[in-house]
Amino acid sequence: MTTEASGDIKSADCPSGTILQSLVELPKGASFGSVECVKDWAGADPQGANVGxxxxxxxxxxxxxxxxxxxxxxxxxxxxxxxxxxxxxIS
Structure with a gap:
Protein backbone atom coordinates (compact mmCIF):
# COMPACT_ATOMS: atom_id res chain seq x y z
CA MET A 1 0.00 0.00 0.00
CA THR A 2 1.40 3.38 -0.95
CA THR A 3 0.18 6.54 0.75
CA GLU A 4 1.14 10.20 0.78
CA ALA A 5 1.87 10.18 4.51
CA SER A 6 1.58 7.57 7.22
CA GLY A 7 -1.19 9.51 8.94
CA ASP A 8 -3.28 9.17 5.80
CA ILE A 9 -3.41 5.38 5.84
CA LYS A 10 -7.04 4.57 5.17
CA SER A 11 -7.12 1.16 6.86
CA ALA A 12 -8.23 0.71 10.46
CA ASP A 13 -6.04 -2.40 10.70
CA CYS A 14 -3.61 -2.24 13.60
CA PRO A 15 -0.64 -0.21 12.34
CA SER A 16 2.99 -1.18 12.75
CA GLY A 17 5.33 0.64 15.10
CA THR A 18 7.18 1.99 12.06
CA ILE A 19 4.02 3.63 10.73
CA LEU A 20 3.23 5.21 14.10
CA GLN A 21 6.82 6.41 14.56
CA SER A 22 6.39 8.52 11.45
CA LEU A 23 3.59 10.44 13.22
CA VAL A 24 5.58 11.56 16.29
CA GLU A 25 9.07 12.61 17.26
CA LEU A 26 10.56 10.08 19.65
CA PRO A 27 13.70 10.68 21.73
CA LYS A 28 16.91 9.90 19.84
CA GLY A 29 17.53 6.14 19.72
CA ALA A 30 13.95 5.23 20.71
CA SER A 31 11.46 3.22 18.71
CA PHE A 32 8.08 1.62 19.27
CA GLY A 33 8.59 -1.92 20.51
CA SER A 34 5.02 -3.14 20.48
CA VAL A 35 1.68 -1.85 19.30
CA GLU A 36 -1.56 -3.03 20.85
CA CYS A 37 -4.91 -2.15 19.28
CA VAL A 38 -8.47 -2.12 20.53
CA LYS A 39 -11.13 -1.05 18.02
CA ASP A 40 -9.92 2.25 16.49
CA TRP A 41 -7.25 2.94 19.13
CA ALA A 42 -3.57 1.94 19.07
CA GLY A 43 -1.19 2.14 22.01
CA ALA A 44 2.54 2.06 21.30
CA ASP A 45 5.19 1.40 23.94
CA PRO A 46 8.45 3.27 23.32
CA GLN A 47 11.69 1.32 23.78
CA GLY A 48 15.21 2.66 24.20
CA ALA A 49 17.19 5.13 26.25
CA ASN A 50 15.53 8.23 27.72
CA VAL A 51 11.96 6.98 27.40
CA GLY A 52 9.49 7.21 30.25
CA ILE A 90 -6.20 2.09 33.65
CA SER A 91 -9.97 1.71 34.05
Whole structure:
Protein backbone atom coordinates (compact mmCIF):
# COMPACT_ATOMS: atom_id res chain seq x y z
CA MET A 1 0.00 0.00 0.00
CA THR A 2 1.40 3.38 -0.95
CA THR A 3 0.18 6.54 0.75
CA GLU A 4 1.14 10.20 0.78
CA ALA A 5 1.87 10.18 4.51
CA SER A 6 1.58 7.57 7.22
CA GLY A 7 -1.19 9.51 8.94
CA ASP A 8 -3.28 9.17 5.80
CA ILE A 9 -3.41 5.38 5.84
CA LYS A 10 -7.04 4.57 5.17
CA SER A 11 -7.12 1.16 6.86
CA ALA A 12 -8.23 0.71 10.46
CA ASP A 13 -6.04 -2.40 10.70
CA CYS A 14 -3.61 -2.24 13.60
CA PRO A 15 -0.64 -0.21 12.34
CA SER A 16 2.99 -1.18 12.75
CA GLY A 17 5.33 0.64 15.10
CA THR A 18 7.18 1.99 12.06
CA ILE A 19 4.02 3.63 10.73
CA LEU A 20 3.23 5.21 14.10
CA GLN A 21 6.82 6.41 14.56
CA SER A 22 6.39 8.52 11.45
CA LEU A 23 3.59 10.44 13.22
CA VAL A 24 5.58 11.56 16.29
CA GLU A 25 9.07 12.61 17.26
CA LEU A 26 10.56 10.08 19.65
CA PRO A 27 13.70 10.68 21.73
CA LYS A 28 16.91 9.90 19.84
CA GLY A 29 17.53 6.14 19.72
CA ALA A 30 13.95 5.23 20.71
CA SER A 31 11.46 3.22 18.71
CA PHE A 32 8.08 1.62 19.27
CA GLY A 33 8.59 -1.92 20.51
CA SER A 34 5.02 -3.14 20.48
CA VAL A 35 1.68 -1.85 19.30
CA GLU A 36 -1.56 -3.03 20.85
CA CYS A 37 -4.91 -2.15 19.28
CA VAL A 38 -8.47 -2.12 20.53
CA LYS A 39 -11.13 -1.05 18.02
CA ASP A 40 -9.92 2.25 16.49
CA TRP A 41 -7.25 2.94 19.13
CA ALA A 42 -3.57 1.94 19.07
CA GLY A 43 -1.19 2.14 22.01
CA ALA A 44 2.54 2.06 21.30
CA ASP A 45 5.19 1.40 23.94
CA PRO A 46 8.45 3.27 23.32
CA GLN A 47 11.69 1.32 23.78
CA GLY A 48 15.21 2.66 24.20
CA ALA A 49 17.19 5.13 26.25
CA ASN A 50 15.53 8.23 27.72
CA VAL A 51 11.96 6.98 27.40
CA GLY A 52 9.49 7.21 30.25
CA UNK A 53 6.88 4.72 31.30
CA UNK A 54 4.16 6.31 29.18
CA UNK A 55 2.30 4.94 26.20
CA UNK A 56 1.78 6.86 22.98
CA UNK A 57 -1.87 6.68 21.97
CA UNK A 58 -3.18 6.97 18.41
CA UNK A 59 -6.74 7.12 17.10
CA UNK A 60 -8.08 6.09 13.72
CA UNK A 61 -10.82 8.06 11.96
CA UNK A 62 -12.21 7.12 8.58
CA UNK A 63 -11.17 9.67 5.98
CA UNK A 64 -8.21 10.99 7.97
CA UNK A 65 -6.39 7.81 9.04
CA UNK A 66 -4.22 7.28 12.13
CA UNK A 67 -3.44 10.39 14.18
CA UNK A 68 -1.47 10.97 17.36
CA UNK A 69 -3.80 11.40 20.37
CA UNK A 70 -1.45 11.82 23.32
CA UNK A 71 1.12 10.32 25.63
CA UNK A 72 0.55 9.14 29.18
CA UNK A 73 0.90 6.35 31.68
CA UNK A 74 -2.74 5.27 31.40
CA UNK A 75 -6.05 6.34 29.93
CA UNK A 76 -9.66 5.91 31.05
CA UNK A 77 -11.36 3.59 28.56
CA UNK A 78 -14.70 5.36 29.12
CA UNK A 79 -13.15 8.69 28.08
CA UNK A 80 -11.98 7.01 24.86
CA UNK A 81 -15.46 5.60 24.18
CA UNK A 82 -14.32 2.02 24.83
CA UNK A 83 -16.62 -0.32 26.71
CA UNK A 84 -14.02 -3.09 26.84
CA UNK A 85 -10.67 -3.13 28.58
CA UNK A 86 -7.53 -2.19 26.70
CA UNK A 87 -3.86 -2.60 27.62
CA UNK A 88 -3.37 1.17 27.56
CA UNK A 89 -6.32 1.87 29.89
CA ILE A 90 -6.20 2.09 33.65
CA SER A 91 -9.97 1.71 34.05
Missing amino acids: DGVYLFHYKAGTGWKYYGEGSGYDCKDLGLTESAPFC
